[in-house]
Amino acid sequence: MTDRKPKAPGLPASPERRRFLLTGAAGGLASAGALAGTAAAAGNPENLPPNVADWSRYLGSGVDAQPYGVPSEHEAHVIRRNVPWLTATPESSVNFTPLHELDGFVTPNGLCFERHHGGVAEIDPADHRLMIHGLVEKPLLFTVADIKRFPQENRFHFLECAANGGMEWRGAQLNGVQYTHGMVHCVQYTGVPLKLLLQEAGLKTSGTWILAEGADSAGMSRSIPIEKALDDCLVAYSMNGERLRPEQGYPLRLVVPGWEGNMWVKWLRRIEVGDAAWYHREETSKYTDLLPDGRAYKFTWTMEAKSVITSPCPEMPMTDTGAHVIKGLAWSGNGRIKRVDVSLDGGKNWRTARLHGPVLPKCLTRFTLDWAWDGKPVLLQSRCIDETGYVQPEIAALQKVRGVNSIYHNHAIQTWLVNESGEVENVRLG
Amino acid sequence: MCAWASVAVPKLTTRLGVVAALGLGLALAASAASAEPGGFGLGRAATPEEIAGWDVDVRPDGTGLPPGEGSVQEGEEIYLERCAACHGEFGEGAGRYPVLMGGFDSLEEDRPEKTIGSYWPYASTVWDYVQRAMPFGEARSLSDDETYAVTAFLLYLNEVVEDDFVLTRENFTEVRLPNRDGFFMRDGSDLPSGEPCMKDCKAAVEVIGRARTLDVTPEDEQQALE
Numbered sequence: 169m170t171d172r173k174p175k176a177p178g179l180p181a182s183p184e185r186r187r188f189l190l191t192g193a194a195g196g197l198a199s200a201g202a203l204a205g206t207a208a209a210a211g212n213p214e215n216l217p218p219n220v221a222d223w224s225r226y227l228g229s230g231v232d233a234q235p236y237g238v239p240s241e242h243e244a245h246v247i248r249r250n251v252p253w254l255t256a257t258p259e260s261s262v263n264f265t266p267l268h269e270l271d272g273f274v275t276p277n278g279l280c281f282e283r284h285h286g287g288v289a290e291i292d293p294a295d296h297r298l299m300i301h302g303l304v305e306k307p308l309l310f311t312v313a314d315i316k317r318f319p320q321e322n323r324f325h326f327l328e329c330a331a332n333g334g335m336e337w338r339g340a341q342l343n344g345v346q347y348t349h350g351m352v353h354c355v356q357y358t359g360v361p362l363k364l365l366l367q368e369a370g371l372k373t374s375g376t377w378i379l380a381e382g383a384d385s386a387g388m389s390r391s392i393p394i395e396k397a398l399d400d401c402l403v404a405y406s407m408n409g410e411r412l413r414p415e416q417g418y419p420l421r422l423v424v425p426g427w428e429g430n431m432w433v434k435w436l437r438r439i440e441v442g443d444a445a446w447y448h449r450e451e452t453s454k455y456t457d458l459l460p461d462g463r464a465y466k467f468t469w470t471m472e473a474k475s476v477i478t479s480p481c482p483e484m485p486m487t488d489t490g491a492h493v494i495k496g497l498a499w500s501g502n503g504r505i506k507r508v509d510v511s512l513d514g515g516k517n518w519r520t521a522r523l524h525g526p527v528l529p530k531c532l533t534r535f536t537l538d539w540a541w542d543g544k545p546v547l548l549q550s551r552c553i554d555e556t557g558y559v560q561p562e563i564a565a566l567q568k569v570r571g572v573n574s575i576y577h578n579h580a581i582q583t584w585l586v587n588e589s590g591e592v593e594n595v596r597l598g
Numbered sequence: 599m600c601a602w603a604s605v606a607v608p609k610l611t612t613r614l615g616v617v618a619a620l621g622l623g624l625a626l627a628a629s630a631a632s633a634e635p636g637g638f639g640l641g642r643a644a645t646p647e648e649i650a651g652w653d654v655d656v657r658p659d660g661t662g663l664p665p666g667e668g669s670v671q672e673g674e675e676i677y678l679e680r681c682a683a684c685h686g687e688f689g690e691g692a693g694r695y696p697v698l699m700g701g702f703d704s705l706e707e708d709r710p711e712k713t714i715g716s717y718w719p720y721a722s723t724v725w726d727y728v729q730r731a732m733p734f735g736e737a738r739s740l741s742d743d744e745t746y747a748v749t750a751f752l753l754y755l756n757e758v759v760e761d762d763f764v765l766t767r768e769n770f771t772e773v774r775l776p777n778r779d780g781f782f783m784r785d786g787s788d789l790p791s792g793e794p795c796m797k798d799c800k801a802a803v804e805v806i807g808r809a810r811t812l813d814v815t816p817e818d819e820q821q822a823l824e
Contacts (some may be wrong), residue, residue, distance in 0.1 A: 240757045251816055256684075256694035260734070286731060301643075301649050308641040309648060317640055343809035347816075368638055379655055387730035389655060438652055446657050447720050449727040453712065456781060462705035464717075466781040482809075509794065514803035518796045547803065551794060558787065559794045569788050573710055585805060598806035 188416075237319030245269075245592035249346055252336075259287035260386075261500060262329065264350025267476070267497065268483045272355055272524075273532040274324070277408050280353035282415045283329055286386030289435045293419040296383065298403070302441035305370025312405065312419045318368075322404060323425070324531045326499045328352040328471045330428035330455055333578035340583075340596040345481040348582060348594060352499070354532035357423050361406030362397050366441070375441035379448075380422050382435035390431045391445040392424065396469075400425045400530075403436060426501030426530040427469040428576070430455055460571035471501035473560045474579035475508055475535070475552035486541055486590035494521070494537040497534070500554035505533040507553045512539075514583060514597050515562070521550070529555075541586075547597065548584040563596070656726040660771045661683040663725065667766035668747025676744050677751050680733045689713075689755045699755040705780070715756025719781055721773040725749045 215221035250263035265281040282288075293312040300305035332351035335341045342348050366378075378397045382388035392401070402423040405412060412418040417434025424431045430450055445451070445467075457465040471560065475498035480486055498505045504527050509518035520570075521535040535550070552560045563580035585595040603608070676686065685691055689698035701711025710716075714724055723789040729745040731737050740748065750765035758775060759765075809815065 235624035249816065251814075253814070257734075283641055286734070286737065299644050299649065299652055301644055301653065307644040307649055309644040310641040312676075314640045318638060339807035339812075340809040341812055341814060343815040363639070368640060381655070385731070385735065387737060388727075389730065440653060441654065442657070442661075444657060444659065446655055446724055446726070448655070449723055449731075452718055452720065452723050452781075453714075453727075458705060458710060458712070458717075460706065462707075462780065464781050465784045467783055472787075482815075509796070514800075516798060516800050516803065518794070518799070535787050547805075553794065557791065559791065585808075595805045596807035597803045 170594055189554060242261070243269075246279065248279060249350075251335075251342070251347060260285050262331075262351060263504065264346045265353050266346050267352075267478045268345050268481050269351055270478070271495075271534070273497065273534045274408065275353035275355055275532075277355065277410065277413050277416070279532050280327075280355065280407075280413070280416060281329070281351050282385070283351070283429065284384070284415070285388055288415045289382070289384040290355050290414060291383065291419060291435060296435075296437065297418050298420060298436060299438045300365055300369040300441070301438075302379075303375035303443065304366070304441055305372065305373040306384065308369045310365070315360055315365075315403060316405060318364050320358055321361060322356055322358050322488055323402065323423075324354060324356045324528050325362070325423060325425045326352055326354040326471075326502075326530065326532045327423075327429045327432055328474075330430060330468075330471070330576040333580070336563075336574045336580075336594075337572045337574065339595040343482045343594050345478055345582075346483060349476045349478075352497075352532070354375075354499075355407040356409070357402055357404040358406035359402035359407075359423060362401040362403055362422070362439075363399075363401060364440070366397065369441075370524040371441060374443050377442050377445050378439040379438075379442060379446050380431070380433040380436060381438040382417070382433045382441070383435040388430075388433050388435075388450065389446065389448045390433060390450055391448065392431060394441070396424065396427070424469075426453065426471060426503075428471055431469065450573075455576060457570060457574035457576050459569075459574065465574075467579055471499070472577070472579050473500040473502065473505070473552050473554040473558045474498070475505075475511070475550045475560055476582045477548050477550050477584060480586060480592045481584055482592045486586055488590075489541050491539055492539050494539050494548065496521075496535050496550050498523075498533045498535055498550070498552035499531065500552070500556075500558065501530055503529045503555040503559060504531075505535075505552055506555045506557075508533075508535040509551045509553075510535075510537045511549040511551070512546045515549050515551075515581070518551065543588060545588060546586045547594075547595070548586060551580050551581050564598075636677040653727060656722045658722045658771075660722065660767070663722075663767045663770055664742045665767055666742040666746050667764055668743050668745070668750050669748075669764045670750045670759065670761050672744075672746035673751025673754070676740070676748050680736075680740070681748065684734060689752065698752060702757075702776070703778070713756065714752055715758065715776065717777050717780070718775055719778045721749065721753060721758070721770065721775055724752055725770075728752075772797070 185438045246266055246269040248263040250261060262283040263281055265275060265279055296312055298310045329351035333348060336348055376394050379390050380390055380392060384493055404421050404423045405419060407416060412421055420436040424437050445592040475496055477494055477496040479495050494510060498508045508521045510521050511518045521537040525533040527533050560579060560581055566580050583595050583597050585593045684695040685698050691697035697713055699713055699715055701713045701716035704710045704716055725745055728748055729740055746765045750763055754761055755760045
């Protein structure tokens with residue numbers, strides 16, 4: 169029986185779920201009735217009514233047992249994961265947010281995916297400076313304390329790596345939403361508008377671009393047009409109410425709302441104002457989109473409207489027939505999400521899902537659809553529309569224009585196949 | 599320490615504005631307004647030495663290149679010692695480390711090889727990237743002359759220059775990479791738009807690919823052990 173255990177990546181070690189899957193796969197269940205039976209409760213009967221559990225009798229640990237609190241030990245499977253075969257070293261690599269385990273639209277700080285090009289810079293904020301120079305009246309050097317004295321803004325934004333879904337261009341490759349869509353996270357940032365810092369230094373009218381540079385050993389650098397820099401960029405020092413995590417750029421990171429994650433330079437140490445783009449490695453060799461005719465798009469900064477169902481998904485199979493909540497996330501770098509539709513038949517018919525507010529611009533939006541599963545196979549899809557009217561495309565439409573080698577900016581509709589045993593698989597439709 | 603100590607902090611500026619509106623403190627308001635650039639009085643002036651130490655970026659027009667030079671031959675020695683372990687003796691790449699040469703005319707192929715020679719538009723990007731980030735784990739350890747030399751060698755590996763070439767600040771912008779004109783900016787959306795269909799949108803759908811067939815998804819250790 170064990171050798172027939174179905175494969176679901178990062179499948180949490182939940183006993184109910186495994187028992188269900190084992191039985192489902194081995195038994196080749198024909199009827200939904202049998203399936204519902206196998207999903208019945210697990211757990212230790214001694215802790216269940218009419219009995220009284222130990223934790224209801226004896227004292228628990230006192231305050232300060234965890235000066236900085238951590239999740240329950242029963243949530244130990246809720247972690248970032250990477251795909252080791254993707255990269256040469258963990259210092260230049262990526263891991264993925266466990267989207268299937270999350271509710272709401274805020275990502276807990278410790279679960280925000282990581283992408284580094286030279287490892288995590290461990291920085292003492294006392295030794296960190298932000299330099300602004302180039303086409304400014306007065307080049308300035310700021311301490312982190314200086315930055316915190318500027319008027320602050322607090323805003324929720326998603327950050328998505330341009331390569332999120334990059335492995336899926338040719339076909340369904342990775343069997344898990346954590347891997348197909350987990351290079352996105354969404355937190356509340358606290359910081360100062362970049363505009364105020366540029367004004368403080370006396371931005372010259374000849375300045376049309378900035379170069380943002382990190383203090384890590386990759387010296388991450390990206391060119392950003394001045395219009396964006398003056399529009400909604402922030403230099404952030406906090407995420408979700410606490411200081412940035414080291415792996416997210418402590419003590420300072422650039423926030424470039426709606427634009428590809430690589431531009432959100434972490435460990436931000438320098439901003440140079442210039443009159444042309446720099447064409448650095450991350451905007452030439454990388455983060456350009458190769459097209460079938462051999463030419464490539466450059467500067468495709470905006471992350472266009474995208475959505476995905478985060479449950480059910482390969483990691484979150486169906487445990488039973490009957491009532492279920494289909495839940496997912498939608499986002500757009502061009503503004504607010506206006507609507508999300510869900511299909512159960514691979515895109516033939518759609519019904520509109522419920523959006524859970526607040527629906528904010530350039531921010532993840534949670535959607536749900538209440539549903540009763542009859543035990544028959546379904547092809548699940550979600551499709552979002554943003555406030556500009558942009559409709560999330562099918563992969564075939566994207567491939568038609570961009571081929572299969574552009575790596576970046578795959579925001580196509582995702583299909584999950586739910587089979588009779590409740591297993592969920594990443595599939596490609598034709 | 600603070601070179602802008604005389605400049606009003608924001609709260610003060612606002613208050614001065616109120617005072618001015620009341621017609622009581624015009625002189626004070628004027629002095630606040632002349633606090634350009636900026637107005638918050640935060641940060642201090644960065645000195646030319648401080649800027650020079652950090653401002654090492656290079657642009658395609660040669661802006662930012664320091665004086666110096668290096669030959670293909672010098673570059674080969676440095677490359678073999680400092681780079682080849684990861685990138686291979688000829689830039690062919692070791693293991694999963696990036697390939698640095700070749701892939702010529704492969705961009706339209708099914709499996710394109712994007713390298714300095716086949717894909718990168720500007721040689722300045724090589725100079726800039728190598729001095730800021732390479733060797734991996736020992737960034738900023740190459741001198742300017744060494745960076746010129748390694749860049750010259752990488753250009754040679756990619757058949758852009760001959761083996762007796764010496765790269766200098768003066769001749770830098772004469773180097774032209776083959777794919778210089780290969781990039782363009784997308785003009786808005788590249789997909790057709792319209793109201794999305796809600797009912798009977800397609801006749802039939804068929805599963806044509808499955809992730810599980812490929813079996814490349816990592817599994818949890820716990821599961822693998824079971």
